[in-house]
Amino acid sequence: MRTILDTGPLVALMTPGDRWHQWASSMFKTLRAPFITCEAVLTEVAHLTRRPADVMELITDGALEIGLAAAAESHSLQRLLRRHGERMDLADACVVRLSELHRRAAVFTIDERDFTVYRRNGREVIPLITPSGG
DSSP states (O other): OOEEEOHHHHHHHHOTTSTTHHHHHHHHHHSOSOEEEOHHHHHHHHHHHTOHHHHHHHHHTTSEEEOOOTTTTHHHHHHHHHHHGGGOOHHHHHHHHHHHHSTTOEEEOSOHHHHTTOEETTTEEOOEEOTTOO
16 A cells, blocks of 8 residues: 655654654654655655755655646645635645545554544545554
8 A cells, every 4th residue: 555645754754853753763664665745745844854955865765756746736736725724734735635646545644633634535534644543
């Protein structure tokens, strides 16, 4: 099964002092690469870790795969952003859209508060890989 990567686990992996670092490290060893993600997630990770070259290296090494072109998915992304209002940012919308496009994939996230609320295709629960096992 493929895995869709949200911002939190990658930030935790790249930040040894992060409270989720050990969990993220363990999960990255357990789950199968390449992880599907989007440029919005990578931008957040690069900003939060201040390590943009390391983020790009993960793509070069084949650990991450860009699975969404925002321009091609603009209508779907707008639909999600309008539905969820201020709760949802662009990276979250891209991850939810990736979940719609890759129905058998689970979302690897720390953000249970939002991803347990978001629905793909309007009503479907999104399968999650979270610290609590969700």
